[in-house]
Amino acid sequence: MIDGILLGLQTVLTLHNLALVLAGCAAGTFIGMLPGLGPISAIALMIPVTYGFNPASGMILLAGVYYGAIFGGSTSSILINAPGVAGTVATAFDGYPLSQQGKAGKALAVAAYASFAGGTIAAIFLVLAAPFLAELSLSFRSADYFVLMLLGLALVAAFSNKGDYLKAILMTIVGLMLSTVGTDLSAGVQRFTFGRMDLIDGISFLLLAMATFALAEAFMMVLNPAPTAKTQIPAYRDLSLSRDDVKRIVPSIGRSSILGFFVGTLPGAGATIASFLAYGMERNLVKPQESALFGKGSLAGLAAPESANNAACTGSFVPLLTLGIPGSGTTAILLGALIAYGVQPGPRLFIDAPEVFWSVIVSMYFGNLILLVLNLPLIPQIARLLLLPRTLLVPLIMFFSIMGVYLVSFNSFDIQLMLLIAVAAVILRLFAFPMAPLLLGFILGGMLEDNLRRAMTLSDGSWTFLWDRPLTIGLVIVTLLVISSPILRVLFAQKQLRDQT
Amino acid sequence: MKSLINNLRLVGAFFFVVSLGYLYIAQSIPLDFWSEQEPFNARSLPYLIGTSCTVVSILLMVLPSPTFKWGELRELNYVPALLLLGLMSGYGLLIDVFGFLISTTVLLAVGFVILGERKPLRIGMISIGTTALFWVVMDLLGIYLSPGELYLGWS
Numbered sequence: 001m002i003d004g005i006l007l008g009l010q011t012v013l014t015l016h017n018l019a020l021v022l023a024g025c026a027a028g029t030f031i032g033m034l035p036g037l038g039p040i041s042a043i044a045l046m047i048p049v050t051y052g053f054n055p056a057s058g059m060i061l062l063a064g065v066y067y068g069a070i071f072g073g074s075t076s077s078i079l080i081n082a083p084g085v086a087g088t089v090a091t092a093f094d095g096y097p098l099s100q101q102g103k104a105g106k107a108l109a110v111a112a113y114a115s116f117a118g119g120t121i122a123a124i125f126l127v128l129a130a131p132f133l134a135e136l137s138l139s140f141r142s143a144d145y146f147v148l149m150l151l152g153l154a155l156v157a158a159f160s161n162k163g164d165y166l167k168a169i170l171m172t173i174v175g176l177m178l179s180t181v182g183t184d185l186s187a188g189v190q191r192f193t194f195g196r197m198d199l200i201d202g203i204s205f206l207l208l209a210m211a212t213f214a215l216a217e218a219f220m221m222v223l224n225p226a227p228t229a230k231t232q233i234p235a236y237r238d239l240s241l242s243r244d245d246v247k248r249i250v251p252s253i254g255r256s257s258i259l260g261f262f263v264g265t266l267p268g269a270g271a272t273i274a275s276f277l278a279y280g281m282e283r284n285l286v287k288p289q290e291s292a293l294f295g296k297g298s299l300a301g302l303a304a305p306e307s308a309n310n311a312a313c314t315g316s317f318v319p320l321l322t323l324g325i326p327g328s329g330t331t332a333i334l335l336g337a338l339i340a341y342g343v344q345p346g347p348r349l350f351i352d353a354p355e356v357f358w359s360v361i362v363s364m365y366f367g368n369l370i371l372l373v374l375n376l377p378l379i380p381q382i383a384r385l386l387l388l389p390r391t392l393l394v395p396l397i398m399f400f401s402i403m404g405v406y407l408v409s410f411n412s413f414d415i416q417l418m419l420l421i422a423v424a425a426v427i428l429r430l431f432a433f434p435m436a437p438l439l440l441g442f443i444l445g446g447m448l449e450d451n452l453r454r455a456m457t458l459s460d461g462s463w464t465f466l467w468d469r470p471l472t473i474g475l476v477i478v479t480l481l482v483i484s485s486p487i488l489r490v491l492f493a494q495k496q497l498r499d500q501t
Numbered sequence: 502m503k504s505l506i507n508n509l510r511l512v513g514a515f516f517f518v519v520s521l522g523y524l525y526i527a528q529s530i531p532l533d534f535w536s537e538q539e540p541f542n543a544r545s546l547p548y549l550i551g552t553s554c555t556v557v558s559i560l561l562m563v564l565p566s567p568t569f570k571w572g573e574l575r576e577l578n579y580v581p582a583l584l585l586l587g588l589m590s591g592y593g594l595l596i597d598v599f600g601f602l603i604s605t606t607v608l609l610a611v612g613f614v615i616l617g618e619r620k621p622l623r624i625g626m627i628s629i630g631t632t633a634l635f636w637v638v639m640d641l642l643g644i645y646l647s648p649g650e651l652y653l654g655w656s
Contacts, residue, residue, distance in 0.1 A: 189531050
């Protein structure tokens with residue numbers, strides 16, 4: 001493990017890669033600040049920049065963008081009560097009241113320290129857990145992978161909001177459908193290409209991510225503009241914390257970081273759920289006088305979701321790096337980037353490309369450090385960009401989205417396809433259908449098919465591979481429980497109602 | 502009376518039709534003799550996905566669901582969004598003809614105007630500045646952006 005960390009340090013600690021972490025954090029912070037544009041859009045917009053780099057450098061930049069986007073979301077939550085990312089909605093509960101009380105500097109400092117501590121604690125857990133899990137996952141076979149991917153897809157739906165379960169399932173299936181467009185590599189036959197040469201290679205994941213996130217967000221900004229009142233960014237200078245402040249936040253940070261990491265490792269859960277869970281948990285665990293301040297400007301109430309969302313971001317890398325299975329829309333797009341760099345993700349990543357594996361882990365830590373040391377003092381300057389009028393911002397986002405896709409293929413058909421998908425995504429969003437499951441389904445589609453093909457071929461076309469080994473049976477049972485969880489929830493609620501009457 | 506048509510049923514009905522079309526096309530995926538004998542071939546996953554999509558879309562249509570607030574959809578700014586859509590589609594069609602520099606400057610400038618920007622100096626500076634800066638960066642990275650068929654035809 002020490003060798004691995006040293007290898008990671010050796011890869012990251014070059015001037016070029018350090019500059020990339022810094023650039024990634026700054027770009028991510030800016031994009032994440034813009035309401036509506038979250039880490040998925042931020043990463044999608046930055047992927048074309050990384051195509052000339054080696055995989056380790058590319059991932060280092062993107063990890064920086066990820067952290068920056070989450071931190072940028074916190075900044076706009078605190079300063080203008082407009083969370084840029086769903087994972088930082090809970091940050092606004094206490095961050096914005098603090099900012100209103102003239103303590104914007106203190107709130108930003110708490111957010112930065114909590115994020116840093118959350119990231120640090122989670123990085124330690126990741127260093128300890130990832131190699132162990134990677135070695136364990138080497139015993140996984142195709143059948144286990146197939147079921148595990150189904151489990152990941154089912155969990156995303158199960159963790160969706162109440163009433164959104166079927167919508168998330170449908171979007172996952174639509175993602176899987178889109179993944180079958182193109183040439184089937186095993187048989188070499190074209191599927192769903194309608195005879196078009198442009199579709200022979202399938203739909204690129206970057207095109208889909210850009211269309212369903214960055215471009216769709218830009219259209220949503222036009223369709224549904226935010227109130228035009230001039231945004232005021234509160235002035236602040238003091239970023240210091242008193243000893244009492246530190247005492248108030250330390251226990252919350254410790255507990256929330258651990259909770260955040262474990263929630264983050266669950267496929268489908270991620271930063272949003274982690275931050276809400278941590279906020280709820282801390283409200284019950286802190287002293288009554290602090291608990292009374294929750295929602296009115298509590299430092300612990302701000303530190304809890306901030307440390308949890310950052311820890312969850314790190315946690316979400318566990319299934320990505322060890323199993324090659326993304327647990328969220330954001331890690332799905334990172335997986336897509338890895339595949340585009342020619343790196344085969346999965347348990348063998350740890351063995352075949354240790355420099356990528358370890359440099360991602362180490363760069364995550366550097367990302368946190370840079371956010372604390374450089375981003376925090378620069379926030380007033382970056383926050384000014386929030387005042388950039390939408391009349392200018394939206395066409396620029398649209399241009400960068402189009403160019404991101406066009407520069408890869410130089411095929412103007414891709415622009416039209418992207419617009420078509422973006423229009424469909426906007427309509428589905430207006431009808432309250434989530435887009436992250438679609439992206440996840442699309443990215444997992446190819447791997448799902450490969451593993452199912454292998455498992456089916458080995459078992460001579462029989463589905464017995466699902467119960468041949470204890471590990472597979474265990475995974476099947478968990479998957480079935482997750483898929484049936486909404487039905488069980490309804491039955492449980494009905495039973496409770498009957499017991500009460 | 503409560504409307505039977507809501508967002509879930511509408512999307513469910515749409516994807517029900519899509520899934521049937523998908524399954525129909527899946528039947529005609531070409532397979533050679535050997536592939537047809539294989540337990541898992543190029544049609545297998547599409548059949549599984551298409552069937553799942555049919556089932557889920559039927560569930561969306563038949564299960565009870567809350568009413569949808571159609572009023573909110575009527576208040577959206579459709580005109581600028583459609584104009585921008587047309588603008589980008591036009592950009593996709595014309596970038597190969599007019600080249601990167603002209604097409605992008607026009608895309609940005611018209612985009613700013615559609616969204617309500619009225620200061621000519623600001624429009625000109627940002628559209629030309631962004632296009633030029635992007636072109637220089639791409640040039641430095643060794644990425645060739647074509648000046649367009651029209652220019653190449655002349656020269």
